[in-house]
Amino acid sequence: MLIQRLTIIGVGLIGGSFARALKRARVCAEIVGCGRQLDNLQEALRLGVVDHYTTDLATAVQDADVVVVAVPLGHIASVFATIRPILAPHTIITDVGSAKASVVADAYQELGEHICRFVPGHPIAGTEKSGVAASFASLFENRRVILTPLAETDPQATALITQLWQHTGAEVVSMSVEHHDEVLAATSHLPHVLAYSLVDTLAQMEDRREIFRFAAGGFRDFTRIASSDPKMWHDICLANRTAILHVLAHFNADLAELADAIEQGDSAHILSIFSRAKTARDKFSG
Ligand SMILES: NC(=O)C1=CN([C@@H]2O[C@H](COP(=O)(O)OP(=O)(O)OC[C@H]3O[C@@H](n4cnc5c(N)ncnc54)[C@H](O)[C@@H]3O)[C@@H](O)[C@H]2O)C=CC1
Ligand SMILES: O=C(O)C(=O)Cc1ccc(O)cc1
Structure with missing residues:
Protein backbone atom coordinates (compact mmCIF):
# COMPACT_ATOMS: atom_id res chain seq x y z
CA MET A 1 0.00 0.00 0.00
CA LEU A 2 1.23 3.45 -0.94
CA ILE A 3 -0.63 5.08 1.95
CA GLN A 4 -2.67 4.01 4.95
CA ARG A 5 -5.41 6.63 5.34
CA LEU A 6 -6.63 9.00 2.64
CA THR A 7 -9.31 11.53 3.54
CA ILE A 8 -11.48 13.12 0.88
CA ILE A 9 -13.27 16.31 1.88
CA GLY A 10 -16.13 16.76 -0.63
CA VAL A 11 -17.07 13.34 -2.00
CA GLY A 12 -18.67 14.61 -5.22
CA LEU A 13 -17.91 14.07 -8.90
CA ILE A 14 -14.17 14.70 -8.57
CA GLY A 15 -13.53 13.53 -4.99
CA GLY A 16 -15.67 10.42 -5.62
CA SER A 17 -13.97 9.61 -8.93
CA PHE A 18 -10.52 10.00 -7.34
CA ALA A 19 -11.53 7.65 -4.51
CA ARG A 20 -12.96 5.08 -6.94
CA ALA A 21 -9.81 5.16 -9.11
CA LEU A 22 -7.51 4.73 -6.09
CA LYS A 23 -9.64 1.86 -4.74
CA ARG A 24 -9.41 0.16 -8.12
CA ALA A 25 -5.61 0.61 -8.04
CA ARG A 26 -5.47 -0.72 -4.43
CA VAL A 27 -3.04 1.92 -3.26
CA CYS A 28 -4.82 3.17 -0.09
CA ALA A 29 -5.59 0.94 2.90
CA GLU A 30 -8.50 3.15 3.96
CA ILE A 31 -10.46 6.00 2.37
CA VAL A 32 -12.44 8.32 4.65
CA GLY A 33 -15.09 10.59 3.15
CA CYS A 34 -16.18 13.89 4.65
CA GLY A 35 -18.89 16.28 3.56
CA ARG A 36 -21.94 18.21 4.59
CA GLN A 37 -24.72 16.28 2.85
CA LEU A 38 -25.49 13.09 4.78
CA ASP A 39 -27.43 11.51 1.90
CA ASN A 40 -24.46 12.00 -0.47
CA LEU A 41 -22.07 10.41 2.06
CA GLN A 42 -24.43 7.47 2.65
CA GLU A 43 -24.56 6.98 -1.12
CA ALA A 44 -20.73 7.10 -1.23
CA LEU A 45 -20.54 4.31 1.38
CA ARG A 46 -23.25 2.27 -0.35
CA LEU A 47 -21.42 2.54 -3.69
CA GLY A 48 -18.16 1.46 -2.03
CA VAL A 49 -16.47 4.77 -2.91
CA VAL A 50 -15.36 5.31 0.72
CA ASP A 51 -14.76 2.94 3.64
CA HIS A 52 -16.10 5.33 6.30
CA TYR A 53 -17.64 8.78 6.39
CA THR A 54 -18.12 11.59 8.83
CA THR A 55 -19.60 15.08 8.62
CA ASP A 56 -17.03 16.31 11.14
CA LEU A 57 -13.91 17.76 9.50
CA ALA A 58 -11.78 17.31 12.63
CA THR A 59 -12.59 13.60 12.89
CA ALA A 60 -12.06 13.16 9.14
CA VAL A 61 -8.50 14.45 9.01
CA GLN A 62 -7.26 12.77 12.20
CA ASP A 63 -4.39 10.37 11.40
CA ALA A 64 -4.74 11.00 7.65
CA ASP A 65 -1.62 10.57 5.53
CA VAL A 66 -3.17 12.55 2.68
CA VAL A 67 -6.12 14.98 2.73
CA VAL A 68 -7.75 15.80 -0.62
CA VAL A 69 -9.89 18.95 -0.56
CA ALA A 70 -12.48 18.54 -3.35
CA VAL A 71 -15.08 21.18 -2.45
CA PRO A 72 -16.18 24.23 -4.52
CA LEU A 73 -13.57 27.02 -4.59
CA GLY A 74 -15.61 29.28 -2.33
CA HIS A 75 -15.42 26.74 0.53
CA ILE A 76 -11.71 25.95 0.42
CA ALA A 77 -10.50 28.69 2.80
CA SER A 78 -12.92 27.67 5.55
CA VAL A 79 -12.00 23.99 5.15
CA PHE A 80 -8.28 24.85 5.45
CA ALA A 81 -8.94 27.01 8.52
CA THR A 82 -10.96 24.26 10.23
CA ILE A 83 -8.50 21.41 9.58
CA ARG A 84 -5.29 23.35 10.35
CA PRO A 85 -5.22 22.66 14.13
CA ILE A 86 -5.97 18.95 13.65
CA LEU A 87 -3.56 18.11 10.83
CA ALA A 88 -0.69 15.82 11.87
CA PRO A 89 2.85 17.06 11.15
CA HIS A 90 3.24 14.47 8.37
CA THR A 91 -0.14 14.96 6.64
CA ILE A 92 0.05 15.96 2.97
CA ILE A 93 -2.72 18.24 1.74
CA THR A 94 -3.83 18.63 -1.87
CA ASP A 95 -6.82 20.07 -3.72
CA VAL A 96 -8.55 19.75 -7.11
CA GLY A 97 -9.84 23.31 -7.60
CA SER A 98 -10.35 24.63 -11.14
CA ALA A 99 -8.40 27.86 -10.47
CA LYS A 100 -5.14 27.92 -8.56
CA ALA A 101 -4.13 31.47 -7.48
CA SER A 102 -7.15 31.79 -5.18
CA VAL A 103 -6.53 28.37 -3.60
CA VAL A 104 -2.84 29.17 -3.10
CA ALA A 105 -3.77 32.51 -1.47
CA ASP A 106 -6.22 30.64 0.81
CA ALA A 107 -3.48 28.13 1.68
CA TYR A 108 -0.93 30.82 2.60
CA GLN A 109 -3.58 32.53 4.72
CA GLU A 110 -5.03 29.48 6.49
CA LEU A 111 -2.63 26.51 6.47
CA GLY A 112 0.19 28.06 8.52
CA GLU A 113 3.08 25.66 9.13
CA HIS A 114 1.40 22.99 6.95
CA ILE A 115 2.06 25.01 3.77
CA CYS A 116 5.21 22.96 3.15
CA ARG A 117 3.09 19.85 2.64
CA PHE A 118 0.45 21.51 0.43
CA VAL A 119 0.42 20.41 -3.22
CA PRO A 120 -2.07 22.43 -5.33
CA GLY A 121 -3.64 20.29 -8.07
CA HIS A 122 -6.23 20.33 -10.84
CA PRO A 123 -7.43 17.36 -12.91
CA ILE A 124 -8.36 18.54 -16.41
CA ALA A 125 -11.22 16.10 -16.54
CA GLY A 126 -14.82 16.25 -15.49
CA THR A 127 -18.37 16.37 -16.70
CA GLU A 128 -21.37 18.67 -16.34
CA LYS A 129 -22.71 16.43 -13.55
CA SER A 130 -22.21 16.74 -9.78
CA GLY A 131 -22.36 14.50 -6.73
CA VAL A 132 -20.95 11.08 -5.89
CA ALA A 133 -23.59 9.28 -7.97
CA ALA A 134 -22.03 10.82 -11.09
CA SER A 135 -18.47 9.73 -10.17
CA PHE A 136 -16.63 6.96 -12.01
CA ALA A 137 -13.23 5.29 -11.71
CA SER A 138 -12.05 5.91 -15.29
CA LEU A 139 -12.65 9.69 -15.27
CA PHE A 140 -8.94 10.56 -15.15
CA GLU A 141 -7.63 7.87 -17.53
CA ASN A 142 -5.44 9.40 -20.23
CA ARG A 143 -6.31 12.88 -18.99
CA ARG A 144 -3.93 15.50 -17.63
CA VAL A 145 -3.58 16.61 -14.05
CA ILE A 146 -1.78 19.89 -13.42
CA LEU A 147 0.17 20.34 -10.18
CA THR A 148 1.38 23.83 -9.24
CA PRO A 149 3.77 23.17 -6.31
CA LEU A 150 4.91 26.20 -4.31
CA ALA A 151 8.48 27.20 -3.50
CA GLU A 152 7.76 25.91 0.02
CA THR A 153 6.26 22.57 -1.07
CA ASP A 154 8.29 19.55 0.05
CA PRO A 155 9.31 17.68 -3.15
CA GLN A 156 8.43 14.39 -1.41
CA ALA A 157 4.85 15.62 -0.97
CA THR A 158 4.66 16.52 -4.67
CA ALA A 159 6.13 13.10 -5.56
CA LEU A 160 3.48 11.25 -3.53
CA ILE A 161 0.57 13.24 -5.01
CA THR A 162 2.06 12.67 -8.48
CA GLN A 163 2.13 8.91 -7.82
CA LEU A 164 -1.49 8.88 -6.61
CA TRP A 165 -2.69 10.64 -9.78
CA GLN A 166 -0.62 8.33 -11.95
CA HIS A 167 -2.42 5.39 -10.33
CA THR A 168 -5.72 6.86 -11.61
CA GLY A 169 -4.36 6.64 -15.17
CA ALA A 170 -3.65 10.37 -15.52
CA GLU A 171 -0.58 12.12 -16.90
CA VAL A 172 0.80 14.61 -14.38
CA VAL A 173 2.31 17.92 -15.51
CA SER A 174 3.71 20.79 -13.44
CA MET A 175 3.36 24.49 -14.13
CA SER A 176 3.25 27.84 -12.37
CA VAL A 177 0.04 29.02 -10.73
CA GLU A 178 -0.12 32.06 -13.04
N1 LIG B 1 -16.92 19.24 -12.07
C1 LIG B 1 -15.83 19.14 -12.79
O1 LIG B 1 -15.89 18.72 -13.96
C2 LIG B 1 -14.50 19.53 -12.19
C3 LIG B 1 -14.44 20.17 -10.97
N2 LIG B 1 -13.22 20.50 -10.44
C4 LIG B 1 -13.14 21.15 -9.12
O2 LIG B 1 -13.44 20.14 -8.18
C5 LIG B 1 -14.07 20.69 -7.03
C6 LIG B 1 -15.31 19.86 -6.72
O3 LIG B 1 -16.16 19.85 -7.84
P1 LIG B 1 -17.21 18.67 -8.10
O4 LIG B 1 -16.67 17.39 -7.61
O5 LIG B 1 -17.64 18.82 -9.50
O6 LIG B 1 -18.39 19.16 -7.16
P2 LIG B 1 -19.54 18.27 -6.45
O7 LIG B 1 -20.65 19.23 -6.16
O8 LIG B 1 -19.84 17.06 -7.25
O9 LIG B 1 -18.84 17.85 -5.09
C7 LIG B 1 -18.49 18.76 -4.09
C8 LIG B 1 -18.79 18.14 -2.76
O10 LIG B 1 -18.28 18.99 -1.74
C9 LIG B 1 -19.21 19.03 -0.66
N3 LIG B 1 -18.98 20.26 0.10
C10 LIG B 1 -19.30 21.52 -0.25
N4 LIG B 1 -18.89 22.39 0.69
C11 LIG B 1 -18.30 21.65 1.66
C12 LIG B 1 -17.67 21.96 2.90
N5 LIG B 1 -17.58 23.24 3.31
N6 LIG B 1 -17.17 20.96 3.63
C13 LIG B 1 -17.24 19.68 3.21
N7 LIG B 1 -17.83 19.32 2.04
C14 LIG B 1 -18.34 20.30 1.28
C15 LIG B 1 -20.56 18.97 -1.35
O11 LIG B 1 -21.56 18.52 -0.45
C16 LIG B 1 -20.29 17.98 -2.47
O12 LIG B 1 -20.54 16.65 -2.07
C17 LIG B 1 -14.33 22.15 -7.35
O13 LIG B 1 -13.39 22.95 -6.68
C18 LIG B 1 -14.14 22.25 -8.85
O14 LIG B 1 -13.63 23.52 -9.22
C19 LIG B 1 -12.03 20.18 -11.06
C20 LIG B 1 -12.05 19.54 -12.26
C21 LIG B 1 -13.28 19.18 -12.94
O1 LIG C 1 -17.67 18.95 -18.71
C1 LIG C 1 -16.63 19.27 -19.29
O2 LIG C 1 -16.41 19.01 -20.47
C2 LIG C 1 -15.57 20.01 -18.56
O3 LIG C 1 -14.95 20.89 -19.09
C3 LIG C 1 -15.30 19.54 -17.17
C4 LIG C 1 -14.36 20.36 -16.39
C5 LIG C 1 -14.86 21.31 -15.53
C6 LIG C 1 -14.01 22.02 -14.73
C7 LIG C 1 -12.66 21.80 -14.79
O4 LIG C 1 -11.85 22.50 -13.98
C8 LIG C 1 -12.13 20.84 -15.62
C9 LIG C 1 -12.99 20.11 -16.42
Whole structure:
Protein backbone atom coordinates (compact mmCIF):
# COMPACT_ATOMS: atom_id res chain seq x y z
CA MET A 1 0.00 0.00 0.00
CA LEU A 2 1.23 3.45 -0.94
CA ILE A 3 -0.63 5.08 1.95
CA GLN A 4 -2.67 4.01 4.95
CA ARG A 5 -5.41 6.63 5.34
CA LEU A 6 -6.63 9.00 2.64
CA THR A 7 -9.31 11.53 3.54
CA ILE A 8 -11.48 13.12 0.88
CA ILE A 9 -13.27 16.31 1.88
CA GLY A 10 -16.13 16.76 -0.63
CA VAL A 11 -17.07 13.34 -2.00
CA GLY A 12 -18.67 14.61 -5.22
CA LEU A 13 -17.91 14.07 -8.90
CA ILE A 14 -14.17 14.70 -8.57
CA GLY A 15 -13.53 13.53 -4.99
CA GLY A 16 -15.67 10.42 -5.62
CA SER A 17 -13.97 9.61 -8.93
CA PHE A 18 -10.52 10.00 -7.34
CA ALA A 19 -11.53 7.65 -4.51
CA ARG A 20 -12.96 5.08 -6.94
CA ALA A 21 -9.81 5.16 -9.11
CA LEU A 22 -7.51 4.73 -6.09
CA LYS A 23 -9.64 1.86 -4.74
CA ARG A 24 -9.41 0.16 -8.12
CA ALA A 25 -5.61 0.61 -8.04
CA ARG A 26 -5.47 -0.72 -4.43
CA VAL A 27 -3.04 1.92 -3.26
CA CYS A 28 -4.82 3.17 -0.09
CA ALA A 29 -5.59 0.94 2.90
CA GLU A 30 -8.50 3.15 3.96
CA ILE A 31 -10.46 6.00 2.37
CA VAL A 32 -12.44 8.32 4.65
CA GLY A 33 -15.09 10.59 3.15
CA CYS A 34 -16.18 13.89 4.65
CA GLY A 35 -18.89 16.28 3.56
CA ARG A 36 -21.94 18.21 4.59
CA GLN A 37 -24.72 16.28 2.85
CA LEU A 38 -25.49 13.09 4.78
CA ASP A 39 -27.43 11.51 1.90
CA ASN A 40 -24.46 12.00 -0.47
CA LEU A 41 -22.07 10.41 2.06
CA GLN A 42 -24.43 7.47 2.65
CA GLU A 43 -24.56 6.98 -1.12
CA ALA A 44 -20.73 7.10 -1.23
CA LEU A 45 -20.54 4.31 1.38
CA ARG A 46 -23.25 2.27 -0.35
CA LEU A 47 -21.42 2.54 -3.69
CA GLY A 48 -18.16 1.46 -2.03
CA VAL A 49 -16.47 4.77 -2.91
CA VAL A 50 -15.36 5.31 0.72
CA ASP A 51 -14.76 2.94 3.64
CA HIS A 52 -16.10 5.33 6.30
CA TYR A 53 -17.64 8.78 6.39
CA THR A 54 -18.12 11.59 8.83
CA THR A 55 -19.60 15.08 8.62
CA ASP A 56 -17.03 16.31 11.14
CA LEU A 57 -13.91 17.76 9.50
CA ALA A 58 -11.78 17.31 12.63
CA THR A 59 -12.59 13.60 12.89
CA ALA A 60 -12.06 13.16 9.14
CA VAL A 61 -8.50 14.45 9.01
CA GLN A 62 -7.26 12.77 12.20
CA ASP A 63 -4.39 10.37 11.40
CA ALA A 64 -4.74 11.00 7.65
CA ASP A 65 -1.62 10.57 5.53
CA VAL A 66 -3.17 12.55 2.68
CA VAL A 67 -6.12 14.98 2.73
CA VAL A 68 -7.75 15.80 -0.62
CA VAL A 69 -9.89 18.95 -0.56
CA ALA A 70 -12.48 18.54 -3.35
CA VAL A 71 -15.08 21.18 -2.45
CA PRO A 72 -16.18 24.23 -4.52
CA LEU A 73 -13.57 27.02 -4.59
CA GLY A 74 -15.61 29.28 -2.33
CA HIS A 75 -15.42 26.74 0.53
CA ILE A 76 -11.71 25.95 0.42
CA ALA A 77 -10.50 28.69 2.80
CA SER A 78 -12.92 27.67 5.55
CA VAL A 79 -12.00 23.99 5.15
CA PHE A 80 -8.28 24.85 5.45
CA ALA A 81 -8.94 27.01 8.52
CA THR A 82 -10.96 24.26 10.23
CA ILE A 83 -8.50 21.41 9.58
CA ARG A 84 -5.29 23.35 10.35
CA PRO A 85 -5.22 22.66 14.13
CA ILE A 86 -5.97 18.95 13.65
CA LEU A 87 -3.56 18.11 10.83
CA ALA A 88 -0.69 15.82 11.87
CA PRO A 89 2.85 17.06 11.15
CA HIS A 90 3.24 14.47 8.37
CA THR A 91 -0.14 14.96 6.64
CA ILE A 92 0.05 15.96 2.97
CA ILE A 93 -2.72 18.24 1.74
CA THR A 94 -3.83 18.63 -1.87
CA ASP A 95 -6.82 20.07 -3.72
CA VAL A 96 -8.55 19.75 -7.11
CA GLY A 97 -9.84 23.31 -7.60
CA SER A 98 -10.35 24.63 -11.14
CA ALA A 99 -8.40 27.86 -10.47
CA LYS A 100 -5.14 27.92 -8.56
CA ALA A 101 -4.13 31.47 -7.48
CA SER A 102 -7.15 31.79 -5.18
CA VAL A 103 -6.53 28.37 -3.60
CA VAL A 104 -2.84 29.17 -3.10
CA ALA A 105 -3.77 32.51 -1.47
CA ASP A 106 -6.22 30.64 0.81
CA ALA A 107 -3.48 28.13 1.68
CA TYR A 108 -0.93 30.82 2.60
CA GLN A 109 -3.58 32.53 4.72
CA GLU A 110 -5.03 29.48 6.49
CA LEU A 111 -2.63 26.51 6.47
CA GLY A 112 0.19 28.06 8.52
CA GLU A 113 3.08 25.66 9.13
CA HIS A 114 1.40 22.99 6.95
CA ILE A 115 2.06 25.01 3.77
CA CYS A 116 5.21 22.96 3.15
CA ARG A 117 3.09 19.85 2.64
CA PHE A 118 0.45 21.51 0.43
CA VAL A 119 0.42 20.41 -3.22
CA PRO A 120 -2.07 22.43 -5.33
CA GLY A 121 -3.64 20.29 -8.07
CA HIS A 122 -6.23 20.33 -10.84
CA PRO A 123 -7.43 17.36 -12.91
CA ILE A 124 -8.36 18.54 -16.41
CA ALA A 125 -11.22 16.10 -16.54
CA GLY A 126 -14.82 16.25 -15.49
CA THR A 127 -18.37 16.37 -16.70
CA GLU A 128 -21.37 18.67 -16.34
CA LYS A 129 -22.71 16.43 -13.55
CA SER A 130 -22.21 16.74 -9.78
CA GLY A 131 -22.36 14.50 -6.73
CA VAL A 132 -20.95 11.08 -5.89
CA ALA A 133 -23.59 9.28 -7.97
CA ALA A 134 -22.03 10.82 -11.09
CA SER A 135 -18.47 9.73 -10.17
CA PHE A 136 -16.63 6.96 -12.01
CA ALA A 137 -13.23 5.29 -11.71
CA SER A 138 -12.05 5.91 -15.29
CA LEU A 139 -12.65 9.69 -15.27
CA PHE A 140 -8.94 10.56 -15.15
CA GLU A 141 -7.63 7.87 -17.53
CA ASN A 142 -5.44 9.40 -20.23
CA ARG A 143 -6.31 12.88 -18.99
CA ARG A 144 -3.93 15.50 -17.63
CA VAL A 145 -3.58 16.61 -14.05
CA ILE A 146 -1.78 19.89 -13.42
CA LEU A 147 0.17 20.34 -10.18
CA THR A 148 1.38 23.83 -9.24
CA PRO A 149 3.77 23.17 -6.31
CA LEU A 150 4.91 26.20 -4.31
CA ALA A 151 8.48 27.20 -3.50
CA GLU A 152 7.76 25.91 0.02
CA THR A 153 6.26 22.57 -1.07
CA ASP A 154 8.29 19.55 0.05
CA PRO A 155 9.31 17.68 -3.15
CA GLN A 156 8.43 14.39 -1.41
CA ALA A 157 4.85 15.62 -0.97
CA THR A 158 4.66 16.52 -4.67
CA ALA A 159 6.13 13.10 -5.56
CA LEU A 160 3.48 11.25 -3.53
CA ILE A 161 0.57 13.24 -5.01
CA THR A 162 2.06 12.67 -8.48
CA GLN A 163 2.13 8.91 -7.82
CA LEU A 164 -1.49 8.88 -6.61
CA TRP A 165 -2.69 10.64 -9.78
CA GLN A 166 -0.62 8.33 -11.95
CA HIS A 167 -2.42 5.39 -10.33
CA THR A 168 -5.72 6.86 -11.61
CA GLY A 169 -4.36 6.64 -15.17
CA ALA A 170 -3.65 10.37 -15.52
CA GLU A 171 -0.58 12.12 -16.90
CA VAL A 172 0.80 14.61 -14.38
CA VAL A 173 2.31 17.92 -15.51
CA SER A 174 3.71 20.79 -13.44
CA MET A 175 3.36 24.49 -14.13
CA SER A 176 3.25 27.84 -12.37
CA VAL A 177 0.04 29.02 -10.73
CA GLU A 178 -0.12 32.06 -13.04
CA HIS A 179 0.34 30.03 -16.21
CA HIS A 180 -2.30 27.54 -15.07
CA ASP A 181 -4.88 30.27 -14.47
CA GLU A 182 -4.23 31.98 -17.83
CA VAL A 183 -4.42 28.74 -19.82
CA LEU A 184 -7.52 27.44 -18.03
CA ALA A 185 -9.28 30.82 -18.36
CA ALA A 186 -8.97 30.41 -22.14
CA THR A 187 -9.62 26.70 -22.59
CA SER A 188 -12.18 25.94 -19.87
CA HIS A 189 -13.52 29.01 -18.08
CA LEU A 190 -14.29 31.10 -21.22
CA PRO A 191 -16.18 28.23 -22.96
CA HIS A 192 -18.32 27.72 -19.86
CA VAL A 193 -19.09 31.46 -19.62
CA LEU A 194 -20.03 31.53 -23.33
CA ALA A 195 -22.23 28.41 -23.08
CA TYR A 196 -24.12 29.78 -20.06
CA SER A 197 -24.54 33.15 -21.74
CA LEU A 198 -25.73 31.73 -25.08
CA VAL A 199 -28.28 29.41 -23.48
CA ASP A 200 -29.51 32.22 -21.24
CA THR A 201 -29.93 34.55 -24.24
CA LEU A 202 -31.92 31.92 -26.11
CA ALA A 203 -33.94 30.92 -23.05
CA GLN A 204 -35.11 34.49 -22.66
CA MET A 205 -36.23 34.52 -26.30
CA GLU A 206 -37.95 31.18 -25.98
CA ASP A 207 -41.40 32.37 -25.03
CA ARG A 208 -41.45 34.33 -28.28
CA ARG A 209 -39.99 31.68 -30.59
CA GLU A 210 -39.73 27.89 -30.46
CA ILE A 211 -35.96 27.91 -30.24
CA PHE A 212 -35.09 24.80 -28.23
CA ARG A 213 -37.68 22.67 -30.06
CA PHE A 214 -35.80 23.06 -33.32
CA ALA A 215 -32.25 22.96 -31.96
CA ALA A 216 -29.92 20.57 -33.80
CA GLY A 217 -26.87 18.58 -32.69
CA GLY A 218 -24.60 21.60 -32.93
CA PHE A 219 -26.60 23.32 -30.22
CA ARG A 220 -26.37 20.21 -28.02
CA ASP A 221 -22.58 19.93 -28.55
CA PHE A 222 -21.97 23.60 -27.89
CA THR A 223 -24.17 23.93 -24.81
CA ARG A 224 -23.76 20.67 -22.81
CA ILE A 225 -21.50 22.44 -20.33
CA ALA A 226 -24.24 25.01 -19.55
CA SER A 227 -25.80 22.18 -17.48
CA SER A 228 -22.84 22.36 -15.08
CA ASP A 229 -23.33 23.39 -11.46
CA PRO A 230 -24.01 27.19 -11.37
CA LYS A 231 -22.50 27.62 -7.88
CA MET A 232 -19.28 25.88 -8.89
CA TRP A 233 -18.92 28.10 -11.97
CA HIS A 234 -19.84 31.22 -10.01
CA ASP A 235 -16.94 30.42 -7.69
CA ILE A 236 -14.55 29.78 -10.63
CA CYS A 237 -15.49 33.08 -12.34
CA LEU A 238 -14.83 35.09 -9.20
CA ALA A 239 -11.69 33.16 -8.25
CA ASN A 240 -10.07 33.63 -11.69
CA ARG A 241 -11.74 36.89 -12.66
CA THR A 242 -8.65 38.75 -13.92
CA ALA A 243 -7.60 36.05 -16.39
CA ILE A 244 -11.20 35.39 -17.47
CA LEU A 245 -11.91 39.09 -18.11
CA HIS A 246 -8.69 39.36 -20.10
CA VAL A 247 -9.54 36.50 -22.47
CA LEU A 248 -13.21 37.58 -22.61
CA ALA A 249 -12.16 41.05 -23.82
CA HIS A 250 -10.06 39.41 -26.52
CA PHE A 251 -12.99 37.20 -27.54
CA ASN A 252 -15.42 40.16 -27.59
CA ALA A 253 -13.11 42.03 -29.98
CA ASP A 254 -12.85 39.01 -32.30
CA LEU A 255 -16.63 38.47 -32.20
CA ALA A 256 -17.22 42.13 -33.06
CA GLU A 257 -14.86 41.72 -36.02
CA LEU A 258 -16.84 38.68 -37.23
CA ALA A 259 -20.15 40.52 -36.79
CA ASP A 260 -18.72 43.38 -38.82
CA ALA A 261 -17.64 41.02 -41.62
CA ILE A 262 -21.14 39.46 -41.69
CA GLU A 263 -22.76 42.88 -41.76
CA GLN A 264 -20.51 43.98 -44.66
CA GLY A 265 -21.07 40.71 -46.53
CA ASP A 266 -17.28 40.37 -46.53
CA SER A 267 -17.04 36.75 -47.76
CA ALA A 268 -13.24 36.63 -47.81
CA HIS A 269 -13.03 37.74 -44.20
CA ILE A 270 -15.78 35.39 -42.99
CA LEU A 271 -14.24 32.44 -44.85
CA SER A 272 -10.77 33.19 -43.54
CA ILE A 273 -11.98 33.24 -39.90
CA PHE A 274 -14.03 30.04 -40.29
CA SER A 275 -11.25 28.21 -42.19
CA ARG A 276 -8.60 29.19 -39.65
CA ALA A 277 -10.88 27.94 -36.84
CA LYS A 278 -11.68 24.67 -38.66
CA THR A 279 -7.98 23.96 -39.23
CA ALA A 280 -7.22 24.60 -35.54
CA ARG A 281 -10.15 22.46 -34.33
CA ASP A 282 -9.33 19.56 -36.72
CA LYS A 283 -5.71 19.62 -35.55
CA PHE A 284 -6.85 19.58 -31.89
CA SER A 285 -9.24 16.65 -32.32
CA GLY A 286 -6.79 14.72 -34.49
N1 LIG B 1 -16.92 19.24 -12.07
C1 LIG B 1 -15.83 19.14 -12.79
O1 LIG B 1 -15.89 18.72 -13.96
C2 LIG B 1 -14.50 19.53 -12.19
C3 LIG B 1 -14.44 20.17 -10.97
N2 LIG B 1 -13.22 20.50 -10.44
C4 LIG B 1 -13.14 21.15 -9.12
O2 LIG B 1 -13.44 20.14 -8.18
C5 LIG B 1 -14.07 20.69 -7.03
C6 LIG B 1 -15.31 19.86 -6.72
O3 LIG B 1 -16.16 19.85 -7.84
P1 LIG B 1 -17.21 18.67 -8.10
O4 LIG B 1 -16.67 17.39 -7.61
O5 LIG B 1 -17.64 18.82 -9.50
O6 LIG B 1 -18.39 19.16 -7.16
P2 LIG B 1 -19.54 18.27 -6.45
O7 LIG B 1 -20.65 19.23 -6.16
O8 LIG B 1 -19.84 17.06 -7.25
O9 LIG B 1 -18.84 17.85 -5.09
C7 LIG B 1 -18.49 18.76 -4.09
C8 LIG B 1 -18.79 18.14 -2.76
O10 LIG B 1 -18.28 18.99 -1.74
C9 LIG B 1 -19.21 19.03 -0.66
N3 LIG B 1 -18.98 20.26 0.10
C10 LIG B 1 -19.30 21.52 -0.25
N4 LIG B 1 -18.89 22.39 0.69
C11 LIG B 1 -18.30 21.65 1.66
C12 LIG B 1 -17.67 21.96 2.90
N5 LIG B 1 -17.58 23.24 3.31
N6 LIG B 1 -17.17 20.96 3.63
C13 LIG B 1 -17.24 19.68 3.21
N7 LIG B 1 -17.83 19.32 2.04
C14 LIG B 1 -18.34 20.30 1.28
C15 LIG B 1 -20.56 18.97 -1.35
O11 LIG B 1 -21.56 18.52 -0.45
C16 LIG B 1 -20.29 17.98 -2.47
O12 LIG B 1 -20.54 16.65 -2.07
C17 LIG B 1 -14.33 22.15 -7.35
O13 LIG B 1 -13.39 22.95 -6.68
C18 LIG B 1 -14.14 22.25 -8.85
O14 LIG B 1 -13.63 23.52 -9.22
C19 LIG B 1 -12.03 20.18 -11.06
C20 LIG B 1 -12.05 19.54 -12.26
C21 LIG B 1 -13.28 19.18 -12.94
O1 LIG C 1 -17.67 18.95 -18.71
C1 LIG C 1 -16.63 19.27 -19.29
O2 LIG C 1 -16.41 19.01 -20.47
C2 LIG C 1 -15.57 20.01 -18.56
O3 LIG C 1 -14.95 20.89 -19.09
C3 LIG C 1 -15.30 19.54 -17.17
C4 LIG C 1 -14.36 20.36 -16.39
C5 LIG C 1 -14.86 21.31 -15.53
C6 LIG C 1 -14.01 22.02 -14.73
C7 LIG C 1 -12.66 21.80 -14.79
O4 LIG C 1 -11.85 22.50 -13.98
C8 LIG C 1 -12.13 20.84 -15.62
C9 LIG C 1 -12.99 20.11 -16.42
